[in-house]
Amino acid sequence: MASDKVQAIDDAAFTTVISSDVPCLVDFWAPWCGPCKAIGPVIEDLAEEYKGKVTILKMNVDDNPATPGKYGIRAIPTLILFKSGEIVDQITGAVGKKQLVDLISKAL
């Protein structure tokens, strides 16, 4: 979501960042997507709560078509959890905080 509290990532930096053994949750979003806006505050909270333990990032799919294409993303918001470059799990839609906490726990 478009917020300064969650760091943005682009196609160029993507592979390097997700290769880390620190788990990484990427929020694929776009400015025209209402549910992406709805989930924004939850992502911000999580970024704060998991600081140092999980890297939480956002990718604007309008500006970065390569990565969503590579991962077959055809709906947003989609959140993908990575660890050491591999997908741990993913979730689509404006889900609640508990579902995202459950998702993140799979990589901890």
Next chain:
Amino acid sequence: MKKNHYALIILGSGPAGLSAGLYAARARIDHLLIEKGAAGGQVLLTDWVDNYPGFPDGLSGFELIEKMEAQARRFGLNTLTANVVSTDLSQTTKSLTLEDGSQLTCQALIICTGARPQRLEVPGEIELTGKGVSYCATCDAPFYRDMHVAVVGGGNTAVQEAGHLTKFASRVTLIHRRDTLRATKIVQEKAFANKKIDFIWNSQVTGIEGEKGVERIQLRDNDGHETTLAVDGIFILIGVIPNSEMLPLALLKAEYGGFIPTDNETRTAIPGVMAAGDIRSKEMRQIVNAAGEGATAVLAAEQYLNHLTL
């Protein structure tokens, strides 16, 4: 200090909740509006709103919500972002339990929790959600540039969003289980005039298939003939189910799977509990109704609160 009791709690931040919030804030009622995420509700799934009075050129669902929220905030709308998991409405003081286990209490409650898209309940649907199965054309249409997508449904949402999809997709096939559309005439006329939309009548989707994403769907017509249609995506827009899991449905005399009946003043079967917007048991689910009901509910809440203090 954090307060945990309010005269009025408004549950939900779609058009009904924001309208209730506006009226409550302007009436200087001690209130809290609880929203799940950012403000919105199902309006956010709408590409374009052409029937909300006062906006002659129309506007996006997103913009409308932003304006409603800004208007309520101008009068001091008080909000909390939290997920309410259960409610105890059996006493005069109503109690709401949040996901973190904490509780909030209030004298009057306005339920504006809305509804969410209904699933088809067919094989492949859950597995391929986000990989070609979508419930939000506004969100996901741009992923289908020059592709072929199916839209399931015959109501306003399905027919209008089929039109929106043609801005991106090269072909949109609308699949409906009857031989006529339920959508408003003007919406139908637009769809019939759109050369990129074709129709499959009297048919239901029985399965969704694909390896990494949706590749084809299985159809069965009303005579039992089965066919396969190759598509890159399927948008399921067949109606809504109520967000009422956190409510005492028996006490509220809920009907049709969780919608809440009220009187004309939005009062439910429980004194001091009002319901407004899509969660209400009613025929017409439009933004303008939701907003109107939100305002009505605040008046009913105010009357109830005044009566309590007499």
